Amino acid sequence: MAPATHPEVAALLERAHRLGADPRNTNYAGGNASAKATATDPVTGGAVDLMWVKGSGGDLGTLTEAGLAVLRLDRLRALTAVYPGPEREDEMVAAFDYCLHGKGGAAPSIDTAMHGLVDAAHVDHLHPDSGIALACAADGEKLTQECFGDKVAWVPWRRPGFQLGLDIAAIKEANPQAVGVILGGHGITAWGETSEECERNALWIIRTAEEFLERQGRQDPFGAPLAGWEPLPEAERRARAAALAPVLRAISSQDRPQVGHFTDSAPVLDFLAHAEHPRLAALGTSCPDHFLRTKVRPLVLDLPPTAPLEDAVARLEELHAAYRADYQAYYDRHATEDSPAIRGADPAIVLVPGVGMFSYGKDKQTARVAGEFYVNAINVMRGAEAVSAYAPINEAEKFRIEYWALEEAKLQRMPKPKPLATRIALVTGAGSGIGKAIAHRLVAEGACVVVADLNEENARAVAEELGGPDRAVAVTVDVTGEEAIRAAFDEALLAFGGVDLVVNNAGISISKPLLETTARDWDLQHDIMARGSFLVSREAARVLIAQKLGGDIVYIASKNAVFAGPNNIAYSATKADQAHQVRLLAAELGEHGIRVNGVNPDGVVRGSGIFSSGWGAQRAATYGVPEEKLGEFYAQRTILKREVLPEHVANAVFALTGGELTHTTGLHVPVDAGVAAAFLR
Known part of the structure; x- marks a missing residue:
C-alpha cells in the first residue's frame, strides 16, 4: 500500500x-x-x-x-x-x-x-x-x-x-x-x-x-501603426497562411523534418502591424524558458501582407539563407571545444505580417508550445517597452543556456522517436472501417493525422479517440469536389504545417450485375473512387512538391483491381483505375522523392464501412451465404484460410511508409490472405 x-x-x-x-x-x-x-x-x-x-x-x-x-x-x-x-x-x-x-x-x-x-x-x-x-x-x-x-x-x-x-x-x-x-x-x-x-x-x-x-505604461509600446501592414481579413489571412505553409515547412525542415503550428491571435497580429516589431524581434526572446523553445530569434518576413505571393515566397527563401548564415555565425562566436554540436540552423518561429505566426517543433505539442512562448515574449516586450526599453540578456548568455551541457544531457535522455514522428498524414474515409484503422496505426507510430470523412460526426469521434488536436484533427470533405479537397488540405496545413503521407481510402461499393448497373451507379462509383483519388493525389502532390521533403501517397485499391468477383462491374473497374493511377503517379512524382504505392485488400467484412452499408448483404446474396457468414466464406477461399480485418490493411500502410521500404514505389501489396488468381504476373 x-x-x-x-x-x-x-x-x-x-x-x-x-x-x-x-x-x-x-x-x-x-x-x-x-x-x-x-x-x-x-x-x-x-x-x-x-x-x-x-x-x-x-x-x-x-x-x-x-x-x-x-x-x-x-x-x-x-x-x-x-x-x-x-x-x-x-x-x-x-x-x-x-x-x-x-x-x-x-x-x-x-x-x-x-x-x-x-x-x-x-x-x-x-x-x-x-x-x-x-x-x-x-x-x-x-x-x-x-x-x-x-x-x-x-x-x-x-x-x-x-x-x-x-x-x-x-x-x-x-x-x-x-x-x-x-x-x-x-x-x-x-x-x-x-x-x-x-x-x-x-x-x-x-x-x-x-x-x-x-x-x-505608454499606449504605443510597439511604435506607430504601419500603414499597409494591417491584418488581412480573416478568410484572406487564413488562405494566405495555407498557401505559405508548405514553403515555410521546407524552410523550417532543412536540417530535420518539423511539425508546424499556426496562430493568428490578436497579440501576434498587433505586434507585426507596428513600426518597432523588426527591432524588437531582432533582440530575441527573453526568459530562458522562451528561447530554449523559440531559438534565439525568429525569422521575420519584411514585406507587407499585400505583396504578391510569389514575391513573399522568394523573399522568405532569401531570408532563410541569411538566417542560417547568421545562426551559424552565432554558434561559431560562442561555441567552445566542450559545446554540444550545433542542433540545426533553421528558425523555430516565422513571423508573417498581416497573416500570423508559424512555429515548429519535433511534434505538434512542441510546435504549439513554441508559439505560445513567443506570444509570452511579445507580452514581455510590450510591458518592458511600455515603461522602459526591452533589454533581454545578452547573446553570449543566451548561448550558454541554449547549448548548456545540462540541456544537452536532457535532450539525450529523451526516448527514441517513433518511426512516423514528424510525419503528417491525411487519410480519406477515416471516419470508419479501414480508414479508421489506418488512422489509429499511424498515430500509434508517431504521426499526426488529419481524419478526413464525409461524415463529420464520425470524423470528430475518431480524432477524439486519437488524442485530440495535438495528434489528430477532423475535416469534413466530399472527395468528388475540387474546392472541398483544397479546403481539407488547407485545414491540414493550418493544423500541422504540412502533409507528408496521403492515404486514398474513401469509397463506396455497388454490387450489381452488368444489366442492372445504371449509368448513375457507374458515375457515382467512379466519382468517389477514381475521380476522388485523382483529385486528392493532385492536391497532395502540390503540397509535397512545395515542401521539398518527399512523401508518400498510398491507394487502398482492392484484389478486384486484378481479379474481380462477379456482379460488381462498377466497383472493380474503379479499383483498376486506382491501381493504374499508382503506376502513373509513381513514375511521374518519383523525381520529387514522392513514393506512390497501393494496398490490395480482399474480403474485409468485420469493421468495414462499405460492408455495413449494404455491400455485405449484396455480396452474401451473390455467393449464396448468410451475411453473418460472409467473412468466414471469404477466409475459406484463401490460401491461408484467415479472415482479413481493417487492422491488417493498416499494417500494410505502415509497412509501406514506416521507413524500411525507402526504395519502393509503384508496388501493390496484397492483403487478401492469399487469393492465387490475384497474384500479379
Missing part, C-alpha cells in the same frame, strides 16, 4: 494546479513550486526534514505527486560546504542524487537549490509575463523598487543553478520584509511559511506588476 500523501504535499499540488492553470502566472512547463515539512523516516522511525519540489520537466498545472523530487533538507543544505563555485556549479546537479529520500521521486531540476537554500517552508518560482517584463527592462532594478517598494527585491541576472539559489537565499536573509524577488532576465520567486501565504505572495507580485505596467 502506498503511503498517504503528506498534508503539505497535498497543499503544494493544489497550489501548483491553481497557479499553472492561469497563463498569466506562468508559461507551459515553466517554473516550479516546493514545500518543506517534517516526515517520519521509515528506517529510524524518527523525524526527518524533507523538501518536495517539482522535478525536471512536467507542468505545474498538471503536476502529480510522482512528478515531485523528494530530498532530505539537511543533506541538500550541506552541499554548500562542498560547493566548488560558479565555474563548476553544474556538478551540483549530480550531487542532488545523494540527497534524495528513498527512491527520490522525479529527477531534481536545476532549480532545486533555489528552493532548498531559501529559508521558507514554501517557495514558488514562476515566469509571468508581467514579472519578466520588469526583469527584462533596461532599468529593471529601479522599476522593481518603484513597483513594489521594499517588499520585493532585485536579483541581477544569473544563469539558473546552485549559485542563483545562494544569491536568493542571501537576499531574503538581508531583506526580511520581502515576500519575493524579481530575477533579472528571468522571472520571479516568492515564498511563505504556509502554502496559502506563498501563493498569495506570488499572485500579489504578478498582479501588482500587471497593474504597474498598465498604470505607468
Whole structure:
C-alpha cells in the first residue's frame, strides 16, 4: 500500500494546479513550486526534514505527486560546504542524487537549490509575463523598487543553478520584509511559511506588476501603426497562411523534418502591424524558458501582407539563407571545444505580417508550445517597452543556456522517436472501417493525422479517440469536389504545417450485375473512387512538391483491381483505375522523392464501412451465404484460410511508409490472405 500523501504535499499540488492553470502566472512547463515539512523516516522511525519540489520537466498545472523530487533538507543544505563555485556549479546537479529520500521521486531540476537554500517552508518560482517584463527592462532594478517598494527585491541576472539559489537565499536573509524577488532576465520567486501565504505572495507580485505596467505604461509600446501592414481579413489571412505553409515547412525542415503550428491571435497580429516589431524581434526572446523553445530569434518576413505571393515566397527563401548564415555565425562566436554540436540552423518561429505566426517543433505539442512562448515574449516586450526599453540578456548568455551541457544531457535522455514522428498524414474515409484503422496505426507510430470523412460526426469521434488536436484533427470533405479537397488540405496545413503521407481510402461499393448497373451507379462509383483519388493525389502532390521533403501517397485499391468477383462491374473497374493511377503517379512524382504505392485488400467484412452499408448483404446474396457468414466464406477461399480485418490493411500502410521500404514505389501489396488468381504476373 502506498503511503498517504503528506498534508503539505497535498497543499503544494493544489497550489501548483491553481497557479499553472492561469497563463498569466506562468508559461507551459515553466517554473516550479516546493514545500518543506517534517516526515517520519521509515528506517529510524524518527523525524526527518524533507523538501518536495517539482522535478525536471512536467507542468505545474498538471503536476502529480510522482512528478515531485523528494530530498532530505539537511543533506541538500550541506552541499554548500562542498560547493566548488560558479565555474563548476553544474556538478551540483549530480550531487542532488545523494540527497534524495528513498527512491527520490522525479529527477531534481536545476532549480532545486533555489528552493532548498531559501529559508521558507514554501517557495514558488514562476515566469509571468508581467514579472519578466520588469526583469527584462533596461532599468529593471529601479522599476522593481518603484513597483513594489521594499517588499520585493532585485536579483541581477544569473544563469539558473546552485549559485542563483545562494544569491536568493542571501537576499531574503538581508531583506526580511520581502515576500519575493524579481530575477533579472528571468522571472520571479516568492515564498511563505504556509502554502496559502506563498501563493498569495506570488499572485500579489504578478498582479501588482500587471497593474504597474498598465498604470505607468505608454499606449504605443510597439511604435506607430504601419500603414499597409494591417491584418488581412480573416478568410484572406487564413488562405494566405495555407498557401505559405508548405514553403515555410521546407524552410523550417532543412536540417530535420518539423511539425508546424499556426496562430493568428490578436497579440501576434498587433505586434507585426507596428513600426518597432523588426527591432524588437531582432533582440530575441527573453526568459530562458522562451528561447530554449523559440531559438534565439525568429525569422521575420519584411514585406507587407499585400505583396504578391510569389514575391513573399522568394523573399522568405532569401531570408532563410541569411538566417542560417547568421545562426551559424552565432554558434561559431560562442561555441567552445566542450559545446554540444550545433542542433540545426533553421528558425523555430516565422513571423508573417498581416497573416500570423508559424512555429515548429519535433511534434505538434512542441510546435504549439513554441508559439505560445513567443506570444509570452511579445507580452514581455510590450510591458518592458511600455515603461522602459526591452533589454533581454545578452547573446553570449543566451548561448550558454541554449547549448548548456545540462540541456544537452536532457535532450539525450529523451526516448527514441517513433518511426512516423514528424510525419503528417491525411487519410480519406477515416471516419470508419479501414480508414479508421489506418488512422489509429499511424498515430500509434508517431504521426499526426488529419481524419478526413464525409461524415463529420464520425470524423470528430475518431480524432477524439486519437488524442485530440495535438495528434489528430477532423475535416469534413466530399472527395468528388475540387474546392472541398483544397479546403481539407488547407485545414491540414493550418493544423500541422504540412502533409507528408496521403492515404486514398474513401469509397463506396455497388454490387450489381452488368444489366442492372445504371449509368448513375457507374458515375457515382467512379466519382468517389477514381475521380476522388485523382483529385486528392493532385492536391497532395502540390503540397509535397512545395515542401521539398518527399512523401508518400498510398491507394487502398482492392484484389478486384486484378481479379474481380462477379456482379460488381462498377466497383472493380474503379479499383483498376486506382491501381493504374499508382503506376502513373509513381513514375511521374518519383523525381520529387514522392513514393506512390497501393494496398490490395480482399474480403474485409468485420469493421468495414462499405460492408455495413449494404455491400455485405449484396455480396452474401451473390455467393449464396448468410451475411453473418460472409467473412468466414471469404477466409475459406484463401490460401491461408484467415479472415482479413481493417487492422491488417493498416499494417500494410505502415509497412509501406514506416521507413524500411525507402526504395519502393509503384508496388501493390496484397492483403487478401492469399487469393492465387490475384497474384500479379
